[in-house]
Amino acid sequence: MNKSIIELKNIVKSFGKQNVLKNINLNVQQGQIVGLIGPSGSGKSTIIKIALGMEVADKGTAEIFEAKMPNRKLLSKIGYMAQTDALYMTLTGFENLKFYAKMKGIKSSELQLQIDHVAEVVDLKDALNKRVEGYSGGMMRRLSLGIALLGNPKLLILDEPTVGIDPALRRKIWRELKRIKNNGQSILITTHVMDEAEQVDEVALILDGNVIALDSPKNLKRQYDVPSIEDVFLKAEGAE
């Protein structure tokens, strides 16, 4: 079970004069959910971009599935969901799913099965033939998540997946994420919602381009001697 899916070592990244990531070390094991938590602008999205190979680190190494990133072919094993919904508004939900499935290289024979499955998970079965421009914000978010789930990727990278989703569905999505994890798949997730941070296996607190804490929620709470992750976060930020 101890296979490293994401391994970031001593990552440094600057955009112009702005030093966004100072020294990032992060590990995601197989069958693990790791949550990135930190204020906006702390560098969470940049970590994700480096893990995906969209950006290259100035220093340090980024490996996924024990292969060096950037690597285009590995992307077929990763399901990615960005902060923006990134949907084609004039196409229907079905057409969006089909297009991204083809881009991921899913075989035509599995296409319909995959689409049916993810539509079920994100609860969009009845809306698949409607154009996305007629969707509500929550529906778009769900469709976007559904696209990330296409093809049963071994690694899911989700950037704020539950923004704008109502509590009942949020719970459903978390149940699905746990099922995916129990399947042996790994998930890297960023979130603002602190009670979601309680659900992950490991929390990485990101502040000013550094990982200031990386441990299970339970250990972190004990270490900081506080009742919730939110307090851990506040205390860690204040202590810095």
Add this chain to the structure above:
Amino acid sequence: MRIIAITNRVLKELMRDKRTLALMFLAPILILVLMSFIFNNSGTTNVKVGTVGISHELNQNLNTIKHVKIHQYDSEKTAKIALKAEKTDAIIEKDGNNFNITYANTDATKTATTKMAFKNAVTVNNIKQLKKHLEQSNRALNELQTKLALVTKKSVKTKSMPATQASPKIKNHYVYGDANTSFFDKILPILMGFFVFFFVFLVSGMALLKERTSGTLDRLLATPVKRSEIVFGYMLSYGIIAILQTIVIVLVTIGLLGVEVVGNIGSIIVINLLLALVALAFGILLSTFAHSEFQMMQFIPIVIVPQVFFAGIIPLDTMADWVQKISYIIPLKYAGDAVSNIIMRGARLSALGGDIGVLLIFLVILTILNIVGLKRYRKV
């Protein structure tokens, strides 16, 4: 195939955007029809000329010239009042042996027409007088001959030319078109290319910009798709659109406007397809420098409008050398050149190697730049 999937998606999006579709297919038709009205009617401006104290004959000659109407005035004063009130476009006044012509000159074509008309009238007048003199001398000659015949008592056949010899008739022959061929016919091939270039440039540039700002490009690049597959997918879809657009434009120009096409319509489509692909590559490239739709529009005056100037609508041979050299980097010039040759001289594609070659070079360079340029968004 990912390229086909991207092509499918781009076309589907375009088909559902009815306004953009109408812009690409109806706007060129509307503009072409309007332009054909405007340019084809330019030859029929009517001018009214006021005359003061010129001979009856000259007046009559002027009046017989097409599109010229004569108003005779008794004095210079009344003529000038009429000119000021815009009742006439010019005054012709006899001053001793000379003529004074005053033009309102508010419309250059009217001034030119008047100038021409007066010159013609004077020439006709001179010829008539010459003829009269000739007739007189002929008559004198005849009389002399008959007298001579009487004296020598020999019948001499009068070889003299008939007094009223028919003046030579001028028959006009046109290599291309007919007497109605106008400026519009000359600029049409360039206009055709312009529409294809403009709309493909704008619509494709906007499409890629939207893909970037909405985050779909990032997400697309987070799949194992190749950067080249994205560029080729776009090329294929806009290539199809350009072919349809060219067919529509060609059918309108031939069917509705009655323009004669000497060469092969298929050749025209090939050239315009090539131009469209250049426009597409250009639009995609420039869209990466734009942060919003409005910034994309800002490329119109800097990129599109100069193309029109240098494409050959205005003859370049009279311009300064360095100005002419600019035209070498204008893709529209090569397409306009090639399509002009096809429409007016029936040139085959094999004879247009130079133009096609340059367009291909543009296309290859821009495409490579685009594929490499996408590295900005994904490093591999």
